[in-house]
């Protein structure tokens with residue numbers, strides 16, 4: 001599918017700082033929109049319906065799968081998460097760039113549907129630092145943190161399938177790295193051709 005907008009997919013084990021990185025990127029990049037996923041998990045802390053997620057129950061989620069409403073969906077940490085078609089298709093068709101914050105399974109599904117999608121994996125600098133960050137966050141119960149840490153081993157092993165890897169040791173450097181990935185993707189010949197066909201036509205290119 002050759003849409004004028006670019007699709008970026010950012011994955012990471014929880015605690016690696018993915019959400020903060022994407023939030024920082026959105027603040028400095030007005031051409032980028034984030035896609036709000038659907039999930040069956042309960043809201044955490046200050047989370048609000050329609051801001052971090054659309055929170056729906058299991059039956060509604062299953063009905064959406066059956067209706068073909070999701071581009072991809074996956075079970076992560078015992079809950080269902082999915083990216084709805086409407087969340088991205090209209091926007092990239094209209095030339096808007098979209099970033100998805102999803103898990104590795106969803107990222108690999110998206111790459112099959114959109115081969116132009118850029119997959120970015122965010123790694124923590126070490127296992128110790130990841131554990132400290134999850135504990136510091138204070139949002140989850142100890143058994144939930146333990147589960148997330150053991151899942152992180154499986155998740156991190158998937159980084160090899162991604163186009164880019166960002167090691168989030170120093171937050172500001174990682175934001176810069178993410179911004180660089182997004183910017184360089186936009187400058188690729190094929191991406192420029194997709195987003196500015198009139199310029200290419202005028203120059204007898206394309």
Ligand code: 5GP
Nearest residue numbers: 014037073074076081082083101102103106
């Ligand atoms: P959390 O519950 O911590 O918000 O998210 C748990 C994991 O699910 C994270 O890795 C997050 O990126 C992932 N996730 C969030 N939305 C989606 C989605 O729409 N699809 C998939 N495959 N994973 C998602």
